[in-house]
Amino acid sequence: MSFSIAEIDFRDNVSFSFNLILDPARQLPMGMDYVETVLPVDMTTRGAQRPDRADTGVMYTQLLVYEFGFSTESPNVIGMESGVIQNCQITASSYLDTNRPEEARLNTGSGWKPLVRGAPFCTDEYLQINIGTSAYITGLQLQSTTNSYQDIVASFKLQFSDDGVIWYDVMTHTGISQMVFEVSVSGAGSVSDVYDVDLNETERFNAQYVRVISGPCLLGLRLELKGLKYTGPTVDCSTISETVTPVTEQSYVVDSAKGNIFVCGLESVGGDVYCSFSDDNGASWLEIDDNLSNIIALVSNTSIVIGKANDNVTLLVSEDDGFTWNALTDECFNELQAMAGYTEFKTFPYEDTRGQSFNDMYATYGMDGPGSMSLTGTISGIAVTDGGTWIETAWWGTDDWNLL
Incomplete structure (x- = not known):
């Protein structure tokens, strides 16, 4: 550290004070009662008297040594x-x-x-x-x-x-x-x-x-x-507007004529939303464009799917079962909503449904596909039945949803 003062005359009273931060990285153990410390200070001054004075320009050097102790904080x-x-x-x-x-x-x-x-x-x-x-x-x-x-x-x-x-x-x-x-x-x-x-x-x-x-x-x-x-x-x-991180609810929609299933859900806590597609009653799944935040509807017996972009505001539409997407205007969205076969998504909230049967959950969260095909959300993922036994075909939180 060095500094200078341009000029001091005999009427000035000069003093200096410093705030020292010792052990800023907290390398010393906590709770120490006395840490003996030696601080050397090398002070150099120069005389600047009148030109006719003999001590003009003479350098004065003094080494000051300060000894003190301090205590480290306790948690x-x-x-x-x-x-x-x-x-x-x-x-x-x-x-x-x-x-x-x-x-x-x-x-x-x-x-x-x-x-x-x-x-x-x-x-x-x-x-x-x-x-x-x-x-x-x-x-x-x-x-x-x-x-x-x-x-x-x-x-x-x-x-x-x-x-x-x-x-x-x-x-x-x-x-x-x-x-x-x-x-x-x-x-x-x-x-x-x-x-x-x-x-x-x-x-x-x-x-x-x-x-x-x-x-x-x-x-x-x-x-x-x-x-x-x-x-x-x-x-x-x-x-601070919220005290809890918003949780995106899992959702799905099924084409009651073709049997196609679209599912969206969080990949993990604090992770991204993934949307997946199955055209074989959940036997296999394909990941859909990762720019989607949700699929909100489809038009049954067509290839039209409606979703939202990652900003959760911009509407998107696909005319090839979710493989390619384009921006959707509000006017066009209103026209799609008026079409026969327009089907909105179902949400499956994060709730404790462990004590409920698949039939109970179907009554609240279920959708129907073609023929005798029925689906419901479960605490783990999606369950499908063709009128007989319910079979879980996929799990929330995986990007391709294929069975392991």
């Missing part, structure tokens, strides 16, 4: 339980109405639980915390939901981000695979039990956003983050 709770983290700062990939994201506060909430969804969603559901400013995360405290002491995500992964857009995995010490954290739940526990998960030096991170990714399906949690939070402004909740 503290970030603010889930206390409410420092506001409701708008807690989001999720999905949630049950009875177990919203803001219920994930240690000791005070009832616990967050994701929607009941089949693979590949249930092992990738996440709870996300926007700390509001950067923090150095050193660990977590976990608790079950208030439903049961066994209702806890005892196996999970962690992700972190500075902007909520680009995410990084917490890796194992080898850096090859994502770290899986586990807690051991007592066989005779209580919903008030708290499980501490301390991150080692290679697992700790600086970030503003943290995701806890569920390992087991259908389980929930309450938590607190531990670490060192940097000073920053309070989050303005009025600028």
